[in-house]
Amino acid sequence: MDLESVVAQALIDLAGVRSTRHDADHRVPKAPGLYAFYGDDQAWSDLGLSPSFDDQPLYVGKAEKSLNGRDIGTHFSTGKTGSSTVRRSLAALLVAELDLVAVPRNVANPDGSANFSLDSAGDERLSEWMDKRLVLATWAKPEGIVLNGVETAVLERLRPPLNLDKVGEPRERLRRARAALATASRSRSTDTVTISGGGTSVETPDPTLLKASTFTLGDALARTGIPLNEIIAIRHAYVKVHEDGDSGIHADSTDDEILNYTSTQSLTGFAKEPPRYWVILLPGQGARARLWRIMENLGEAPPNGQRRTFALNPVEQLSDLTGRCVIQWGSPRAWWVHGTTAAKYPILDIADVEPEPFPGFDHLVIDHDRLQAVVRDPVYAAWRTALSSVIGIYLITDTSDGRHYVGKADGHETLLQRWTAYATNGHGGNVGLKQRDATKFRYSVLRVLDPSSAEADINAVEKHYKDALDSRRHGLNEN
Known part of the structure; x- marks a missing residue:
């Protein structure tokens, strides 16, 4: 079979029969292949995610040896978060929802890696959530097929939001959330000691670390x-x-x-x-x-x-x-x-401020809430540097009805200065925007111009976009 046919069949199977945790024990084969986790509406809500298309899976992975062993023996199993990518991704986004506490994968010998586990109570809560909210679909690999290539093609097609690799998207929120739990687990390894006795080992706070902080x-x-x-x-x-x-x-x-x-x-x-x-x-x-x-x-x-x-x-x-x-x-x-x-x-x-990388002017599309963060939040320092270095023509779209406003930041103001006014009062002094709900606005850049551009050239470019988008007759421009 050619790769395209194999991928097509894999997509069909992964969109097909699904098993709950209880049913998966006897339904999922002990063979290599791909698996997909699907969540109900509440699962997407709890995770703070939205599907890109109907019936999108949350996560797709591969099992090189046994689908049953990987999915049932690891992903659905309490105590296996340190060995399960999908459990760590779920934990990172459910940390507040389920009151989860990260610990090192091996408390006695923390390895300092980017992976982490959960305390026993939290791990149990995560398993209960998975049992209630997730179902599983699988595709068993035919003989002679290289699994990695099929997995890559399926991930590029489905782009499940809990996958970090091979999806063509940065997934910054998920990466930051996982990194935060990994950091918390490493700090926890220095905050606890293990006391053994009577055949048992329990984790307890180190009394020397219970002293009041010198800074309050x-x-x-x-x-x-x-x-x-x-x-x-x-x-x-x-x-x-x-x-x-x-x-x-x-x-x-x-x-x-x-x-x-x-x-x-x-x-x-x-x-x-x-x-x-x-x-x-x-x-x-x-x-x-x-x-x-x-x-x-x-x-x-x-x-x-x-x-x-x-x-x-x-x-x-x-x-x-x-x-x-x-x-x-x-x-x-x-x-x-x-x-x-x-x-x-x-x-x-x-905490150190983790900078948010500037996406480039061609990919800059933000809502009003994020604009307010951009003009003041330390993580957007690179954005402010970029916006303060140029002038240009920008677009404001009222997402409540799709009407446009075309504006300019000319030689008197940079894009940052102009947009700061919108972040502050919602209208920037523009008559056509004053009666509108600024929380529905979306901001983007139409054309970046050199700060040395002549005023007549700037005005000509602005007029072109007003004409092209018909923003005077059917938009929010008044002149």
């Missing part, structure tokens, strides 16, 4: 000049939907979603008279929490009998630590505490 949240807050009695600290939890039906937040929530979530509080359980400044933290592994923002409480709206609503405004204090400062939350039963209490919590880490 209070030390960081001292830089702000804000009195501790004017501060409360709030540690959010990732909850998709609360028991009362209200939406929560998750690991991929936007800044606006987190702000809206923080601004609305229940009638009970929160401070009766919350102070002026709120230190907002997002959950990490175990009792860890990461600084999101410091907000100024500008006042509470009149009560409506259902919720309390506050006007919150971000402040610049500790902006250099947002997203980077990780503390040990010391009040497990409380989701908010007074500033005097939070000040005692130790700072565990000031």
